[in-house]
Structures are given as C-alpha cells and as structure tokens.
Amino acid sequence: MRVLVLIVGCLLADAQAQELQFGSLGNLRLENGQTIRNCKIGYRTFGKLSADKSNVILFTTWFTGTTKQLAGFMGPGKLVDTSRYFAIAVDAIGDGDSISPSNSPDQPRMRFPKFTIRDMVESQYRLVTETLHLSHLYAVMGISMGGMQTFQWTVSYPEFLDKAIPIVGSPRLTSYDLLLWEGELHAIEEDAQWNGGNYQSPPALQALADMHELALTTPEFRVAHTSPAQFAGYLQGVEKSGPDRFDANNWHRQLEAMIADDVSKPFGGSMEKAAAAVKAKLLVIVSAQDHMVNPTPARGFAELTHAKLVELTGPCGHLANGCEQDTVIRAVAEFLGSVR
Numbered sequence: 001m002r003v004l005v006l007i008v009g010c011l012l013a014d015a016q017a018q019e020l021q022f023g024s025l026g027n028l029r030l031e032n033g034q035t036i037r038n039c040k041i042g043y044r045t046f047g048k049l050s051a052d053k054s055n056v057i058l059f060t061t062w063f064t065g066t067t068k069q070l071a072g073f074m075g076p077g078k079l080v081d082t083s084r085y086f087a088i089a090v091d092a093i094g095d096g097d098s099i100s101p102s103n104s105p106d107q108p109r110m111r112f113p114k115f116t117i118r119d120m121v122e123s124q125y126r127l128v129t130e131t132l133h134l135s136h137l138y139a140v141m142g143i144s145m146g147g148m149q150t151f152q153w154t155v156s157y158p159e160f161l162d163k164a165i166p167i168v169g170s171p172r173l174t175s176y177d178l179l180l181w182e183g184e185l186h187a188i189e190e191d192a193q194w195n196g197g198n199y200q201s202p203p204a205l206q207a208l209a210d211m212h213e214l215a216l217t218t219p220e221f222r223v224a225h226t227s228p229a230q231f232a233g234y235l236q237g238v239e240k241s242g243p244d245r246f247d248a249n250n251w252h253r254q255l256e257a258m259i260a261d262d263v264s265k266p267f268g269g270s271m272e273k274a275a276a277a278v279k280a281k282l283l284v285i286v287s288a289q290d291h292m293v294n295p296t297p298a299r300g301f302a303e304l305t306h307a308k309l310v311e312l313t314g315p316c317g318h319l320a321n322g323c324e325q326d327t328v329i330r331a332v333a334e335f336l337g338s339v340r
Helices: 005-012 067-073 117-131 145-156 175-189 206-216 219-225 228-240 248-259 271-276 296-304 317-323 325-336
Strands: 021-029 035-046 056-060 086-090 137-143 161-167 281-287 308-312
Touching: 021 117, 035 067, 035 117, 056 117, 056 145, 067 086, 086 117, 117 145, 117 248, 137 145, 137 325, 145 161, 145 248, 145 296, 161 325, 175 206, 175 248, 206 228, 206 317, 271 296, 281 296, 281 317, 281 325, 296 308, 308 317, 308 325, 317 325
Parallel strands: 056 086, 056 137, 137 161, 161 281, 281 308
Antiparallel strands: 021 035, 035 086
16 A cells, blocks of 8 residues: 555665564453454564663554554654664554454454554553553654554553654544545445455455545645556556555454544543643644545644644645655654653
8 A cells, every 4th residue: 555655755765674573462452342362562663772761752653554664764863863762663453563353363354353543552551561661651653543543642641651743643533534434444345355354365455545545645746746648557556556565354444443533532522621631742743735634633632732733734635744754853853852
C-alpha cells in the first residue's frame, strides 16, 4: 500500500532499521471483554537511554505501517533526534509484525478478536512497563492512526507521559472519515476473493486500493502530479502496491479499530471531560486539506487542552507531513526541547 509513501520516501533512504524485537504479554484482555491469546508486540529501539531514563519517546505506527518504516524518522536532524532521545518504535496490533490475524497461531484470520485503538495503547503500556521496565515516558508521538493512538495515550495514562505529538491524527472520527473507512470495509467484505477472510491466495482488492489512494492527497495534488497520459501506469502501480502488500484480514481489523476511535467514550461521550483528564502538554499537527483524517476534531481537542497547534496548508493532504517535513521537524524539535 502506498500509505504515507511521500512521507517515508526521502527519509528512508539512508536509515537502517534497528533489529525487530518482541515483548510477550501473555493474554491481553480487550476493551470488549474478549482476549488476544499469546499477545506479542513488536518494537525497535533507537538512540541511547539516559541514566535517569528521562529521554524516552514512544513512536506508534500508522494504519498498515510497521516499525521498519518508522526507522526513516530517526536520527539527528530528523523527526526524532536520536542523539538526544531514546526512541521506542512500537508495532500496533494487527500490523503483521505484532500479533495479528495473519500470524496468530491460536486465533487466525477472522477468528482474531476485534480490537480498538485503546487496546493498542494498553498493549503498548504493558510493553513499556513489563518488558522494558520503564515507569514514565517523556513523549508519545505518531502519524495518522499513530496520532489516534497518541491522543488515546493522553487520556488512558495521563500521568505516564510529559508530552504528546499527534500528527494528522484524530481523537474521534468525523462522519466524513467514517464514510471512507466504512467504504473500505465494505470493499473488502464484498470482494468474492476475500471469502470472509478464508482466502486461498491474497485477494487483489483493486477497488480498495483505488479508494484509499483517492483519499491520500487532494485533487490539486493529483492533477499536478499525474497527467491523463500517465494515468494508466499510475493506476497499475497503485493497485499492485496496495492491499497486496498488507494482509487483507489485518487491514480489516485495523479499519475496525479506527472506525471505533473515540477518546471520549469513557467520559460519556464528552470531549470536554476527556480533555480535562489530559496532563501532558500537546503539540497537535494537522493538515488543512486532509481528505483521509479530517482535522476538525484534532483542532477542537487542541483548543480544549490549550495545546500548540500547527496547521499544514499545502495540497498534499494526508501526506502533508512528508511534503512539509521541514516545518514539522522544526516544530517537533522546538516542542520537545530539553528533557527535564
């Protein structure tokens, strides 16, 4: 899938991903009362942990992303300056590296229980405390679905982190977002090759790839970057590099997690009460022309929490973090500052 390709493109070239490691959590009880058995969470570390363990940044993955892709954001002059901070990049449940429908021996395919963004955060908290034996985080950050996890961290464990940086994420999806994600869910479920998740070979899911690509940027961006003469080749590339790369059942379960995303749920649906629970300082980064994760709820949460808000205004839409990376890197560096 070409999610966030522009973000990763120039950053990933020289980066070497650190070794993928796993934290074994045993059984993970989910928000819905079900259990993920033999839950393993993938992670990679970058930089050096300070003697007082005060320089830790947790970086969460985006929808269908993995920590190998996050390696491109690590290093001096990049999004996380690993000469100053110790970064833990963590694979979200369902990404194919952490426990997922595609790799669970006990609950394979669609027998894998539904999970939520809140469940992702719970698994990360257990990884940090039980596997890595840390009692506090300096910051949590993430892009897209990673930003959703970051918002959730601020209300699930408000005392556990000093700072939070959700980038093109949301504390609760709008009806516009839901229209996209429900449409993608239907595209999977109505594809005959998917067969209720019991496919013999990976389904092509071409309509899903087209729909997802359409929402990634803006009409202005696509018109400027793809001429009608180039379109056939462009579309072929989209459909070959789309869902084919990411297991369809993993895609389905992560989609459901985003659809259910709402940090206000434990607060009776009140975003004001959810924001009042937040203790961390926030830097909220949104894209004004985001067609994939509408920026309105993030703007509102920033206002409620008196957060610093950075609004990216270019035509790259959901990929603005990559197109306007200098602005983002500068804002993040200034916000993180020096650890206490």
